[in-house]
Amino acid sequence: xxxxxxxxxxxxxxxxIRIEPKDxxxxxxxxTLIRQISQHAHSEIIGMLPEGNWxxxxxxxxxxxxxxxxxxDEAGHGLYLYSAAETLGISRDEMYDQLHTGKAKYSSIFxxxxxxxxxxxxxxxxxxxxxxxxxxPLCRSSYGPYARAMVRVCKEExxxxxxxxxxxxxxxxxxxxxxxxxxxxxNRWWWPSIMMFGPKDDESPNSIQSMxxxxxxxxxxxxxxxxxxxxxxxxxxxxxxxxxxxxKWNEERGHYDFGVINWDEFWQVIQGNGPCxxxxxxxxxxxxxxxxxxxxxxxxxxxxxxxxxxxx
Amino acid sequence: xSYQITKFFYGDxxxxxxxxxxxxxxxxxxxxxxxxxxxxxxxxxxDHKHVGSLHAVDAAMAIENARDVYTRRMEGLSIWAVESKNxxxxxxxxSDSLYDPANDKAYRHPTFxxxxxxxxxx
Numbered sequence: 001x002x003x004x005x006x007x008x009x010x011x012x013x014x015x016x017i018r019i020e021p022k023d024x025x026x027x028x029x030x031x032t033l034i035r036q037i038s039q040h041a042h043s044e045i046i047g048m049l050p051e052g053n054w055x056x057x058x059x060x061x062x063x064x065x066x067x068x069x070x071x072x073d074e075a076g077h078g079l080y081l082y083s084a085a086e087t088l089g090i091s092r093d094e095m096y097d098q099l100h101t102g103k104a105k106y107s108s109i110f111x112x113x114x115x116x117x118x119x120x121x122x123x124x125x126x127x128x129x130x131x132x133x134x135x136x137p138l139c140r141s142s143y144g145p146y147a148r149a150m151v152r153v154c155k156e157e158x159x160x161x162x163x164x165x166x167x168x169x170x171x172x173x174x175x176x177x178x179x180x181x182x183x184x185x186x187n188r189w190w191w192p193s194i195m196m197f198g199p200k201d202d203e204s205p206n207s208i209q210s211m212x213x214x215x216x217x218x219x220x221x222x223x224x225x226x227x228x229x230x231x232x233x234x235x236x237x238x239x240x241x242x243x244x245x246x247x248k249w250n251e252e253r254g255h256y257d258f259g260v261i262n263w264d265e266f267w268q269v270i271q272g273n274g275p276c277x278x279x280x281x282x283x284x285x286x287x288x289x290x291x292x293x294x295x296x297x298x299x300x301x302x303x304x305x306x307x308x309x310x311x312x
Numbered sequence: 313x314s315y316q317i318t319k320f321f322y323g324d325x326x327x328x329x330x331x332x333x334x335x336x337x338x339x340x341x342x343x344x345x346x347x348x349x350x351x352x353x354x355x356x357x358x359d360h361k362h363v364g365s366l367h368a369v370d371a372a373m374a375i376e377n378a379r380d381v382y383t384r385r386m387e388g389l390s391i392w393a394v395e396s397k398n399x400x401x402x403x404x405x406x407s408d409s410l411y412d413p414a415n416d417k418a419y420r421h422p423t424f425x426x427x428x429x430x431x432x433x434x
Contacts, residue, residue: 022404072384079381083365086347092367093344149364156385299345302369 013214018144021087029213033143034088035104036215038095041081042106045099046280048074050114051123059117066163067120073156080149087145100285107131108266109196111274118171118178118185124164126186126193126231132157133227134197142214165234172238179240186235187243194258195266197224225255232256347396348374350381352388360392368393 005024012019019025048071055071058064082092098104109127114120135157138150171182198220211217228247235242246259268274345367351360363382368374374393382388402410418424427434 020404022401024405069384072380076381076384079366080364083347086365091344145364295343295345298369298373299343302373305370 121167
């Protein structure tokens with residue numbers, strides 16, 4: 001029986017028929033999705049913190065309004081994704097708990113500090129750019145609720161990248177000090193951004209399974225290469241450079257060659273030793289703990305109203 | 313059969329190297345605010361369409377939250393919030409028998425009928 005169900009499931013996936021919450025699915029598929037979607041949601045929520053840092057210091061009202069809207073979008077993205085994950089049978093509180101206890105991870109990129117205003121530009125251009133490249137294929141994920149959430153996310157994400165590029169473009173036309181600030185931000189964020197695509201692909205038979213389930217559509221290296229090719233051209237418009245001496249167009253491959261990525265740094269950051277890991281988690285935990293009385297009060301008020309309605 | 317997923321997504325570092333421990337569910341959610349399904353009418357004249365869900369203590373809060381989560385770009389003119397526990401759904405495992413009565417009645421479609429070429433406007 002189990003085998004029949006597995007076959008029916010795989011047939012649907014092969015025919016690009018989306019899997020919906022009440023359909024039978026292999027346990028491993030469910031778990032993989034819960035992990036992936038919840039960690040994606042956590043990334044959106046933690047991702048608000050580095051940018052929230054600059055809301056009070058945005059250089060103009062226009063920039064401040066834009067930044068607030070962008071951070072609000074990230075909150076929205078987190079919520080779309082949490083609700084998609086909940087359809088797989090995990091509760092919101094459990095996911096929060098996994099984030100707060102460090103059991104679940106989030107994107108390593110958000111453990112780097114935002115030191116100058118130019119970082120807001122670079123986050124939009126490079127970090128959101130890398131995120132979009134990762135996320136567009138997820139709009140065709142085999143799991144319906146995730147794919148639908150991602151369509152919404154991707155639609156909204158493109159303003160994020162454009163506003164970031166606009167910040168950098170403005171700085172590139174500015175004073176020498178402004179140009180220096182922008183170049184410094186690019187130098188600090190470039191390598192962590194290309195690490196966002198994850199470790200190099202290995203040819204293990206394991207990734208064949210996620211390919212078969214259509215959770216995976218493109219490999220890490222494929223997407224990374226695509227991103228580097230795009231950015232190497234865009235940076236020319238800004239008149240800045242990417243901090244990689246080995247970055248060079250390779251006519252034969254039709255791609256840019258690039259230098260060696262420091263994977264040790266990547267794993268260090270993931271395992272909690274990045275510059276801001278502790279600060280980010282502490283901020284989240286504090287917000288959750290300090291919101292407890294609000295959650296309780298709202299519940300109590302709703303109960304009271306319910307009783308009143310019954311009595312009337 | 314045992315295998316590991318090694319594809320790394322945005323913010324997801326797989327199962328190896330401390331990427332994620334056991335993410336299984338214990339269903340401990342007794343204090344959670346109820347879950348609501350949100351439906352939005354994007355334009356006068358169109359149906360309300362399901363857009364997702366959210367948590368709220370009551371209907372008023374669900375509608376307010378839905379405004380912030382699902383209509384930041386004027387996507388809606390009207391919001392319905394229905395507590396998820398009140399939604400009753402057909403079961404996918406019974407869909408064969410459920411839809412079987414309609415399965416062999418192609419004559420319910422206009423294309424089933426062969427009419428001569430010269431008949432116009434029908």
